[in-house]
Amino acid sequence: MKEMRSIRFWFLQSFLMTALFSSLFFFIGLQIYLSIVKNPSINVATTFWLLIYVFIILIIVGSYFGLKGSYLIKGRLGDILIYVSTLRSGKFSERIVTYEKDEIGLITDELNQLAKYIQEQVHSMQRLADEKSMLAQSAHAAAVMEERQRIARDLHDAVSQQLFALGMMSSAALRMFEIDLDKAKQQLHEIANIAAKAQMEMRALLLHLRPIQLSEDSLCDGVIKLIHELKNKTNIEFNASVDEVTHLSKSAEEHLFRIIQEALSNTLRHADASKVKLILTEKENYIYLFISDNGKGFDWQKAKIASYGLKTMRERCEEVGGIFKIRSKKNEGTYIDIRIPRKEN
Template structure:
């Protein structure tokens, strides 16, 4: 009811009605001024009805035809805008017309070029930022150590303290209340498993930020192999070599993978992880999903520091970041980053 085609039809039908009404009034005035003209009111009415139907039919046809063309062109513009919103800044809308819609299309093409240049500028800035960050590596290392110390104190040390207290209680109950001791041992086993997951996640952060001369593909494969040996996670991985990527983008993507796997170890209770890294149509695609317990991404308390860090890293290199999660069905993230141009 709100389409532009309906608006065209209503406009043309209104024009037909008004035109025929003016014609009818004019004939009535003519009959009044010239009584001997031989025209009667019934004749003018039928003439008005005939003219209205004719004009309305012609107007209806041309309104459909005109609205079809305009709606098609506006549909192309809407589709192009949706493409830009998804981060595909290399796309262009084709138009040969020089009217207002054509001018809008040209402006959108220029906007797309501008956004594409801004993405490349972000990548260059990220590259420069990476170079500058090397000069403050010692400070960053110290901050990372302090953060790990806080995590160890806040989580792992508390869990170890709980294990110590509960194990002491189990020893006292072992002979007198064996059933109570058994339940206590089950809780000890559960807490020990959580502590082990926390430690494995923290060990991921002890890896260097740089890839130490390895390519992104090699670094991710090495990381997956280590996790296969040290955890019970089953990996379904497809990692391609990325040709058109800056050093900054490599390091950011590698840290995003580390952060995502760390979150899975800490919170997801997952058994399977799917990881895909590929380069298609001038874009780098990263997908990481698990079959864990999931969470509500709209809850403020669930917006963890790790998720915010991944989003910020993605935005720093001009990428788009999407996360989906559902309770008992797992979580996945999708990242799309423009590849470096060949000349760069």
């Protein structure tokens, strides 16, 4: 990679080279004058002193205008660079102020038009997501939810029987204390661990197959209900801060709620976490969602290729014009950051 040089360096270089060549041409002109005129008013020594004087003056003037010009150009280009970074972060509603109607001014105008176009596309994506959600609800929602509930009931009955059998095995193991105390205790611990894991797996699967519906509830109420249910059925400690979100379409609320369900389900099934933190808030023009746990984590570079759950969450987020970020490292937990532009009236 080539070494990057400041634009100020190029400005100074060009002005100093101009000063050098101007001085050189001035000196050549004096020498031509001395060679042509028979009785010149100056001599060769004087031309050297004039050369030095003119060179110093041009160096000072060139440095001043070079620094001044480079400062102005660099400042305007710096504003453009900051604005491009702002657009890359997803803040398409921001605009850059155009000061001059020159080439750089034309670039800023084009960037503003590009940001406006992208913002319109995001709104179009949100409208399309709303229409898609309405069509899906009218055509498939009832049948899909009915089938999920049926499967959930069957699964619940089967797993409950297994858990009951584990309980019976635990009772039988307790009676083994008189025969082999150490073996009985070991068997009890194993049975208890298996039962706890089976219950956790069942609840996570039920969260997939029989999800809580928002119905007429707001996103805030739905998330609170979901967390309350998980608190009652698991040993995980939840630290939740859920604000009322008012600038989201019904479709975007549904997508965001499904993302939360998927993330919490993955935590129950895979993370072995004891603490979960969830923050849902609305600031300025965006809806922010943050979910983290203190579980065992995973290599997200590999998981993002193979995991259907991660792919689903990312697709849901992008369908409503959002930005999905996930960070995880083994034995250091998992962190999910989501930002969705709010719906304008």
